[in-house]
Amino acid sequence: MRVGLSLACFALAMVFWTKAAHAQEGEGSLLLQIDTQYQRTQDATQVRGLRDVQTAGLSIDANGRMGTGRIAHSAYIDAHFGAGLQGGFAYRFALLPVGFALYDKRQLVILNVASGLMLSGVTEHEPLGVLAPLRVSLISRLGDHVLVNAWAASDFALRKSRRGTPSYAPFGDELRAGITLRAGTSGAMRGRKKVTFGNGYFVGVLYAERFETAFWGLTIGHGMNMRGG
Numbered sequence: 053m054r055v056g057l058s059l060a061c062f063a064l065a066m067v068f069w070t071k072a073a074h075a076q077e078g079e080g081s082l083l084l085q086i087d088t089q090y091q092r093t094q095d096a097t098q099v100r101g102l103r104d105v106q107t108a109g110l111s112i113d114a115n116g117r118m119g120t121g122r123i124a125h126s127a128y129i130d131a132h133f134g135a136g137l138q139g140g141f142a143y144r145f146a147l148l149p150v151g152f153a154l155y156d157k158r159q160l161v162i163l164n165v166a167s168g169l170m171l172s173g174v175t176e177h178e179p180l181g182v183l184a185p186l187r188v189s190l191i192s193r194l195g196d197h198v199l200v201n202a203w204a205a206s207d208f209a210l211r212k213s214r215r216g217t218p219s220y221a222p223f224g225d226e227l228r229a230g231i232t233l234r235a236g237t238s239g240a241m242r243g244r245k246k247v248t249f250g251n252g253y254f255v256g257v258l259y260a261e262r263f264e265t266a267f268w269g270l271t272i273g274h275g276m277n278m279r280g281g
Contacts, residue, residue, distance in 0.1 A: 079155070079279065080116030080124070083191060083201070085232070087111075087273025089132065091258060096138075098265040102177035105142050105267075107134030113164055113189060115153035126151035128166040128187060136174045146170035148187060164189045170207065178263070181214040183207040183226065196238045199250065199277065204229040218261040225262075232256030234275050251276040 088108040096103040109132030117124035130146040151166030170183045189203035206224030209215045218227035236252015251274070258269035 081114070081277065081279040083113040083275065083277040085111050085201075085254070085273055085275040087254075087271045089134075089258060089269055089271045091260065091267045091269030093265050093267050095265040098263045099174075100177045102136045102138050102140065102174055104137035105134065105174060105269075106137060107132040107142050107144065109133060109144075113191070115151075115164060117153075117155075122155045124153040124155060126153040126164045126166050128164070128168075128189075130170075136177055138177070140174040140176040140178075142174045144170065144172040146172075146185060148185060151187075162190060162192060164191070179213040180211070181207075181226075181262075182210040183214065184210060185228075186224070193238075193250075197235055197250075197252070199234040199236075199252070199254075199275070200231070201234070201254075201256075201275075202231040214262070216262060216264055219266075220261065227261040228258075229260070230256055230258040230271065232271065232273075232275075236275075247278065249276075249278045 088106070091105045093099060093103055109130070111128070111130040113128055115124045115126040128146065128148040128151065130144065132144045134142045136142055146168065148166035148168035150168055151164060154163040156162045165188050167184065167186050170185050171181065172183065173180045185205045185207045187203060187205040189201060192200050194200060205228045206221045207226040207228065209225035215225045218224065221227040232254045233256065234252045234254035236250060238248065238250035240246060240248045254273055254275050256271045258271055260267040
């Protein structure tokens with residue numbers, strides 16, 4: 053199953069990559085999403101009776117480069133806070149400053165890979181997790197008004213209390229994944245260099261594995277993106 057998941061992700065990346073080509077020199081992009089997330093566990097006994105978690109926050113995918121090649125520097129920030137509906141304060145903060153992005157020929161970032169440090173947990177139910185995530189995201193615009201953001205992260209636990217064996221991850225102690233579909237407006241401005249932008253509301257599904265149990269969830273929010281150089 054793990055090998056199949058890895059091959060599926062690789063195949064999806066190749067499908068997007070075949071649409072590719074040269075980006076502008078000095079180009080960069082930013083994708084900001086503000087959302088609320090609801091997740092429900094399949095086995096509450098694994099997390100001290102916690103069954104439902106509700107959080108709200110924001111995430112930022114950013115990248116940029118100085119040359120004309122397809123590879124750029126990538127970084128990711130995530131901050132979400134909320135509560136377990138059975139009690140406890142829920143939190144997640146991630147700073148992933150080390151990564152790279154691949155640009156396609158139509159000046160879209162199709163692949164982001166980033167790593168760094170993340171803190172997460174739910175007081176009274178989930179102990180503090182100090183984790184080193186490896187996050188991969190695929191961002192694609194379908195026409196002028198639809199944007200798809202699919203991502204997955206394998207988290208390596210730096211504390212024994214958060215170590216585990218996710219069923220659908222080839223490595224790491226915890227797994228998180230999701231896909232969102234955004235519909236909205238887009239446009240472009242031309243000066244010395246072209247700047248494209250878009251925004252709209254999105255919906256998505258979430259999946260996670262930690263403490264030897266699975267979490268399923270939904271997310272809704274608003275996203276904004278900009279690209280230029």
